[in-house]
Amino acid sequence: MRPHGRDELDSLYFDYPRYFAPKLSKEKKEKSIDVVIVGAGPIGLTAALTLERYGISSVVIEAKNTFNDGSRAICIARQSFHIFDTLDVVKQFNAKALGWTKGRSFYRGKQILEFEMPDNENQKYRPMYNLEQQYIEKFLHDEVIKKPKIDMRWQSKLENIEIGNDTATLQITDPHNSYNLKAKWVLAADGANSTIRKLLNLRLNGENFEGRYIIADVKMKHDYPTIRRALFDPDSRRDGTVLIHKQPDDIWRIDYQITEAENTEDAIKEETVRSSIKAVLKDIEFSGDWQLEWWSNYSANTLALDNYRHGSVFFIGDSAHIVPIFGVRGLNNGLADAQNIGWKLAYLLNEKANKNLLESYNSERRGATMDVFANATKSTRFMTPPSYGWLTMRDAALSLALRHKFAGALANPRQMEPYSYAKSSITMPDDENFGSGPKPGTVIENVFFDGKFLSDILDKGFNILWFGEEPKEYDLEKYPNLICFESKSKIGKLYGASQNSSYLIRPDMHIVGRWYKTNLSEVLATFKNLLNGKQL
Amino acid sequence: MTDPEMEEIYESLATKIDAVGQEKSDIFLAKLALLLSKKFTDLEEVMKCIEEASLDLEN
Numbered sequence: 172m173r174p175h176g177r178d179e180l181d182s183l184y185f186d187y188p189r190y191f192a193p194k195l196s197k198e199k200k201e202k203s204i205d206v207v208i209v210g211a212g213p214i215g216l217t218a219a220l221t222l223e224r225y226g227i228s229s230v231v232i233e234a235k236n237t238f239n240d241g242s243r244a245i246c247i248a249r250q251s252f253h254i255f256d257t258l259d260v261v262k263q264f265n266a267k268a269l270g271w272t273k274g275r276s277f278y279r280g281k282q283i284l285e286f287e288m289p290d291n292e293n294q295k296y297r298p299m300y301n302l303e304q305q306y307i308e309k310f311l312h313d314e315v316i317k318k319p320k321i322d323m324r325w326q327s328k329l330e331n332i333e334i335g336n337d338t339a340t341l342q343i344t345d346p347h348n349s350y351n352l353k354a355k356w357v358l359a360a361d362g363a364n365s366t367i368r369k370l371l372n373l374r375l376n377g378e379n380f381e382g383r384y385i386i387a388d389v390k391m392k393h394d395y396p397t398i399r400r401a402l403f404d405p406d407s408r409r410d411g412t413v414l415i416h417k418q419p420d421d422i423w424r425i426d427y428q429i430t431e432a433e434n435t436e437d438a439i440k441e442e443t444v445r446s447s448i449k450a451v452l453k454d455i456e457f458s459g460d461w462q463l464e465w466w467s468n469y470s471a472n473t474l475a476l477d478n479y480r481h482g483s484v485f486f487i488g489d490s491a492h493i494v495p496i497f498g499v500r501g502l503n504n505g506l507a508d509a510q511n512i513g514w515k516l517a518y519l520l521n522e523k524a525n526k527n528l529l530e531s532y533n534s535e536r537r538g539a540t541m542d543v544f545a546n547a548t549k550s551t552r553f554m555t556p557p558s559y560g561w562l563t564m565r566d567a568a569l570s571l572a573l574r575h576k577f578a579g580a581l582a583n584p585r586q587m588e589p590y591s592y593a594k595s596s597i598t599m600p601d602d603e604n605f606g607s608g609p610k611p612g613t614v615i616e617n618v619f620f621d622g623k624f625l626s627d628i629l630d631k632g633f634n635i636l637w638f639g640e641e642p643k644e645y646d647l648e649k650y651p652n653l654i655c656f657e658s659k660s661k662i663g664k665l666y667g668a669s670q671n672s673s674y675l676i677r678p679d680m681h682i683v684g685r686w687y688k689t690n691l692s693e694v695l696a697t698f699k700n701l702l703n704g705k706q707l
Numbered sequence: 708m709t710d711p712e713m714e715e716i717y718e719s720l721a722t723k724i725d726a727v728g729q730e731k732s733d734i735f736l737a738k739l740a741l742l743l744s745k746k747f748t749d750l751e752e753v754m755k756c757i758e759e760a761s762l763d764l765e766n
Contacts (some may be wrong), residue, residue, distance in 0.1 A: 549714075552721075560724030563732065564717055570763045580710045581717055 190325035192345035214488030215360030216311035221513030244502035270297030365490035375474035382555025391461035407450035471495035527704020539590035599684025608667035
């Protein structure tokens with residue numbers, strides 16, 4: 172919502188562009204396509220750019236005429252920056268976003284905990300960045316319009332969909348006309364209120380939590396570093412919790428819990444929001460001018476589809492899963508969904524992989540959601556204790572944390588690490604001869620060496636790290652990019668390698684498998700099995 | 708006690724306080740304190756814990 176007298180798109184810091192539906196030729200309208208992406212949010216645009224990277228064309232349809240004003244993600248995790256890096260857009264993100272590594276928790280005004288997220292010289296990107304969602308979409312869209320293979324159609328509304336196993340017909344209406352779009356595959360990136368989900372009669376299942384929040388953006392010149400602050404039981408909100416994040420353009424995100432005594436209807440009124448924010452600002456000792464940019468209400472849910480695939484339709488992002496904000500996984504998991512299905516579909520459409528490979532999308536990405544759910548219950552119980560028992564224990568932990576480190580650990584928000592695909596059918600069991608190094612299923616550990624990062628020298632397809640002599644003959648056309656190191660190199664040591672050790676890495680930087688002592692033909696056989704969708 | 712073990716204890720206490728109910732939670736926690744104290748051999752240590760638990764309670 173916007174303050175009285177200001178239009179929905181009347182922002183204090185962002186100029187919303189307006190886009191139009193393309194005038195399509197008859198030929199273009201009737202042309203069958205490989206992939207149609209429904210929704211031009213961050214997830215849909217990332218999917219389109221991922222496909223484009225492997226030479227796959229797509230049509231993106233979006234009902235609105237501009238960037239999102241509903242969903243308001245702000246936290247972008249390290250691995251998402253790596254995704255943007257592979258899509259050649261990370262420069263814009265780096266220039267605008269605010270990187271951060273620290274969080275501080277306060278209990279009744281006293282700082283009880285400062286946590287530090289893992290970061291070191293081997294990391295190309297910071298553990299977390301804050302950036303308003305409008306910029307996230309703008310930077311991706313700026314890249315999309317440079318790509319002839321991506322056909323971006325604004326103001327194009329999905330009216331109906333008929334699906335088969337690998338075919339779909341979408342009925343689209345735009346201001347010029349109504350037409351049927353035929354595609355092999357559909358990516359449903361149409362958000363929490365997904366039209367496709369409704370048209371296919373699919374439901375999200377899961378839990379709703381007790382806590383209700385107001386989520387607001389405020390513009391103010393506040394001198395405080397980019398550190399996430401959590402205020403438990405502050406003067407402004409007795410029995411409530413407040414979260415504060417810095418964003419670019421002097422915008423501050425303030426999330427505060429609506430207490431038991433308040434009803435949502437009153438809490439969401441502009442005057443109530445203003446006085447609540449005023450009290451929070453007093454808590455953080457800010458006395459300057461501020462302007463209210465936007466606000467909304469929110470309550471924590473863990474909801475997901477039972478299956479992320481329905482015939483030719485793959486659900487990616489919020490259309491497939493709704494997670495609580497505290498774990499900062501909504502946007503980040505959505506981006507990982509887009510990348511995951513993106514490379515798999517591209518390998519299939521480029522006739523390099525068989526359809527079985529697609530089966531791993533649901534198990535890997537739904538697994539990632541279930542992992543968030545497991546942690547979300549814990550963090551949500553801490554942020555908004557659902558009963559007297561949880562509140563008593565939470566307050567006891569917070570009170571003890573002032574002097575005892577162990578109690579602070581109970582208050583530590585579980586910050587995200589990328590989910591491990593260790594249990595995926597296309598991940599190998601670990602080779603137990605390794606004493607260290609990243610395990611199969613996890614994202615590679617980045618390494619800084621010779622003035623560059625390991626992630627910089629990875630090819631967009633599969634990569635083999637080979638710790639041994641460079642082979643005399645190697646068919647780069649057919650096989651993964653081969654990167655050779657000495658086992659005694661910095662990478663060799665960090666990866667626990669011996670002579671003739673090897674790691675096979677997927678296009679999304681997750682490790683397929685590793686061998687302590689092997690030969691290249693064994694690694695290549697695994698690569699072929701994976702593309703055939705065989706259990707590894 | 709490891710962090711995950713502390714978390715398990717935290718969760719089981721929260722659940723038990725709810726199970727015995729708000730009215731009986733004081734006596735439940737007092738009984739627990741006595742039971743845990745009995746596990747100590749050193750009186751001084753228990754006294755120190757009692758003192759520490761009483762700190763930082765002011766609003």
